[in-house]
Each structure stands twice: as C-alpha cells, then as structure tokens.
Amino acid sequence: MAEPCTRHEPGSMQQRYDAVIVGARCAGASLAACLARGGMKVLMVDKARMPSDQVLSTNTLHATGVSVLDELGLGRRLRELCPAMNSMRYDWFGAIVDLDIRDRPEYCPRRYALDGLLQDVATDSGAELWDRTKVTGLVTHGGKVSGVFLTREDGSAHQVQADLVVGADGRASRVAQWVGSEELLGYAAPRGMYWSYWPAPDGWGSSNNFPAGMYLFRKGDHICVAFHAQDDQVLIGTLPLNQEIEPFRQRPLESLRRRVMNVPMLADIVSQAPSEPVRGYLAQRYFVRRPVGPGWLLVGDAGIHKDFVSGDGISEALLQAKSAAQCLLNGAPRERALELWWRHRDVEALPLFFHGQDIAEPGKRGTLDRLVLSRVAADPALKRRFAGTLIRQSNPYEMLKPSTAAGWVLSAALRGEPQVLGEFLSRGKRISTVRRELAKRQALLDALREPLQGGVGAKQNPAAA
Ligand SMILES: Cc1cc2nc3c(=O)[nH]c(=O)nc-3n(C[C@H](O)[C@H](O)[C@H](O)COP(=O)(O)OP(=O)(O)OC[C@H]3O[C@@H](n4cnc5c(N)ncnc54)[C@H](O)[C@@H]3O)c2cc1C
Known part of the structure; x- marks a missing residue:
C-alpha cells in the first residue's frame, strides 16, 4: 500500500x-486552517486520496474568495498558478456588457492545486489530515454529536471524540x-453542465478577437461560458436544460461543440481537440440547509x-470557513456562536443563492434582461454596481430603483416591445419575494448580533490571528 499523505497516524481507538x-x-x-491558527486541536478526514482533483467543478474564484486566500497567505501561490481574468463580458440576450475587473480579478485554478494549497496551510497551522479515511x-451522547466513526483504507475502524463535528462533505x-x-x-x-479545456489562443483576454478573460453568454435558453484557467488553458462549457441532456450523455464532445458553435468567437477553439x-x-437540487x-x-x-x-460555491465555502472560525473563536458560548454564524451565513449567502436561480432559470425573460443590460452597459456607475454584485459589494435585488426600471420599460413598450411589460411585472414580484426573504434573515441576525461586539460581521478582520 502506498504511504498515505497523513501527517499523523491515528494511534488509539479513542x-x-x-x-x-x-x-x-x-x-x-x-x-481547519482558521481553527488551528486560533489554537484549536483539529482533525480533517477525507475519503479521497489527497491532494487530488475535484473533477465536478469549473472553479471560477471570485475576489471574495481570493481575499480569504490572501488572509491565509495563499494569494501569491494562486497568482503564480493562474492568469488573472481582468475583464469580463456578458453577452446576454444580445446586450453586451464589458466589465473591467482589474482591481478584483477572477481566477480559475484546478482543484488539485487549490485544495492542496489549503490542505498544506491547514496542516502547517497544526491541523491533522487523515486522507483515504x-x-x-456519528458518535452521539445525550442527543449531542460527540465524535465520528471512521474506517481507514486498510479497513481499520476508529472512533474519534470531538467537541464539534463539522460536515464539509459536499452537496x-x-x-x-x-x-x-x-x-x-x-x-x-x-440544467446540467458539460465542459472541457483547450489551450488559450494568443491574445486571450487582451485582443480584438478575445477582448475579455471571462465570458458569459445567453441566447434564448442556451448558456455558454469561457474562462481563462490555470496553465494558460481556456475552460469552455455549456449548461443544457435537463431535457436536452441525453445527446450530451451519448456524445459529449460533439454536443458541446454543436452548442458552442452558436458563439462564433469560441467556434474555432472547440473545433480543435480538447486538452x-x-x-x-x-x-x-439546489438547497439551503440548517447548518x-x-x-x-x-x-x-x-x-x-x-x-x-x-x-460562487468555492468563494462561499471559503467565506463560510472564515466567518465560522470567527464565531467559534470569539469566546461566546458554543451554542450561541453557532446560531450567530448560521444567521450571518444566510444574510451573506442568500442574495447569490437567489440570483443564481434567476440567471439559470429557463424561459422567456430575454427582452427585459436585454433592455436592462444595455442600459447598464451605457452607464459607468451602474456597470460598477453590476460588477459589484458578484463580489457582494452590491445586492442584485437592490441594484436599480424600481422607478428607473419602470421608466425604461415603459419607453421600450411604447417603442414596440410590449412583451417587456409582462416580464417586468413578474420580475417585480420575484424581487419583492426575495427582498422579503432577505429582510427576514437580516432581522434574525440583528436580533442576535447586538450583544456580541466585534464578532462576525466585522468582515475586515482576518479569520484568525
Ligand atoms: C458542474 C459544476 C461547476 C461548478 N463550477 C463552479 C465554479 O465555477 N466556481 C465555484 O466557485 N464553484 C463551482 N461549483 C461549486 C463548487 O465546486 C462547490 O461549491 C465546492 O466544491 C464546495 O466545496 P466543499 O468543500 O463544500 O465540498 P466538496 O468540494 O464537494 O468536497 C467534499 C469532500 O468531502 C469528502 N467526503 C464526502 N463524504 C465523506 C465521508 N463520508 N468521509 C470522508 N470524506 C468525505 C469528499 O471526498 C470531498 O473531498 C461547481 C459545481 C459543479 C457541480
């Protein structure tokens, strides 16, 4: 048996x-890194051999996630591995919005690299890692979780006791x-997703042919993406609706190519053999669980x-890790710290949870989206706010004043696009529902946060000293 990459072998049963x-x-x-830096005795366990790839992910990392990596001391390594995506193009129902994101670029690392860096920083901070385990x-005692049962690759069974058991075991x-x-x-x-990697053509991200590092296309129900990834590759993918999946299952490359042919600038690239x-x-299913x-x-x-x-899944995971550690390490009683973290998580995460649902939603909202995005494209302040939605600087559901949007919609309807009125009304209902949900979550957090000074919510503080 090959040597596992664990730093410490489990020696006793308890x-x-x-x-x-x-x-x-x-x-x-x-x-694990944040808690170990805060002085906790931490064990990470993974059934996979580490470091290894997490193949089911397309790995874009927003600036929010990058900021956590910077705090963990991994920012330089990330930037050495991956080209920065300094610009982003939305080609959405025919409207084109070019965003300059030089001051907060996106990256697209491979997971064997990113997860490996995180595992190293965790073990360097004192956490133990048992992989292939x-x-x-769960061990429970008096209705409380108090440890885990685990099996190592050699078949040996162990029981480990812990004050806190964390499920970071994926969807x-x-x-x-x-x-x-x-x-x-x-x-x-x-929807599903199909993707692969191709060598980046010359001038990707900086030439007339490929002006942006990162692209998001939508035409009707067809969505395609392209990201400048680690090792100067371009990740190109498409998100077919569930009912369109069968040909992708049968002939993935051919189906991906056929779909991406609708995006002329990518057609030549995907006609080559992928890497x-x-x-x-x-x-x-997408979900929010009680955490x-x-x-x-x-x-x-x-x-x-x-x-x-x-x-946003990776950035979300990194941000959650940081805020959970802040709560657990700030000295408050454990139950209260956990509750506070839950409410904070919801306030932070839910805008992009709902927004992701809206972006991918099948159906006909194209006239309204084209109208709004073409207005955004022409207004630098709105463009900044739009770019800020990805990195949680602005809430996608607060981006526009309803009266401003109503004015645009009315003039579009008068110019001969009456269908935009129906789209606007249904979008208005959705926005109201989401805002109510977000306000409820904010009220739950506010009710808890008051007595805990300087705890979670102080986003500028590093996760751990
Ligand atoms: C098609 C696709 C594309 C995506 N694209 C992006 C993107 O571009 N950007 C982005 O930010 N996010 C993206 N995501 C989401 C992102 O991949 C996830 O949000 C992220 O991987 C979540 O990380 P995690 O650590 O919570 O879980 P995971 O990465 O799923 O890791 C869970 C770990 O738990 C281990 N495990 C599970 N059960 C056990 C057990 N019983 N015992 C021991 N170990 C166990 C597994 O081996 C695994 O290593 C995408 C997801 C998919 C499916």
Missing part, C-alpha cells in the same frame, strides 16, 4: 479533538443526513448548494 472536520477541500481545509457514522453530505438537517429553501435544478475529455454533470445543531456544523456545499452558474 482520540479527542476540539473539532473533527469531515471533508478536506475548500470548505473543510480552510476551516471514510467517516461512516451529498452524509453528516447532514445523519443529523437530520432540514432543508430551509430548495428547488429542482433546471482532456469532456466532463459532464447533471445537477439535482448548526448540538455538537455539529455544516460548511460549504453541505449547508448551501448554489446553482453553479453563480460561480
């Missing part, structure tokens, strides 16, 4: 930790199932799984 984290990728390893159940989280975490919000996923086989994924309970916590996809069109 070891004790402050926290055991199930899953050692972007959520688990970053939380599967958690098979199909067994920890969430075992603790019976309820789904608070959720909907059936409408690796096409990957595909059919999403099932805390007696002795347990869920971070990353285990607690919130957002439509991947938002490109």
